[in-house]
Amino acid sequence: xxxxxxxxxxxxxxxxxxxxxxxxxxxxxxxxxxxxxxxxxxxxxxxxxxxxxxxxxxxxxxxxxxxxxxxxxxxxxxxxxxxx
Numbered sequence: 001x002x003x004x005x006x007x008x009x010x011x012x013x014x015x016x017x018x019x020x021x022x023x024x025x026x027x028x029x030x031x032x033x034x035x036x037x038x039x040x041x042x043x044x045x046x047x048x049x050x051x052x053x054x055x056x057x058x059x060x061x062x063x064x065x066x067x068x069x070x071x072x073x074x075x076x077x078x079x080x081x082x083x084x
Contacts, residue, residue, distance in 0.1 A: 025052035030059075 021041070025048060028037040038048045 022052045022054070026054055026056060029053055030056075 025037065025041050028040060029048070029052075032040075034045050034048065038045045041048065041052070
């Protein structure tokens with residue numbers, strides 16, 4: 001792989017395998033419990049939190065959607081309560 005990078009005019013990823021591993025750890029963490037994700041990746045939860053897990057833009061978007069949904073539910077419950 002170093003030969004290929006040497007022939008390229010621009011630099012490639014500095015640590016491609018580590019970057020792919022970290023990306024996969026984040027994908028799994030979004031869908032599975034932390035202890036399951038850590039076990040699949042071959043380390044414990046503390047190592048995952050320190051070296052792999054990152055907050056992604058989609059996490060912020062999902063959090064905003066949840067807060068909007070919660071607000072809408074609260075408004076609907078308030079409206080139903082005031083009718084009775």
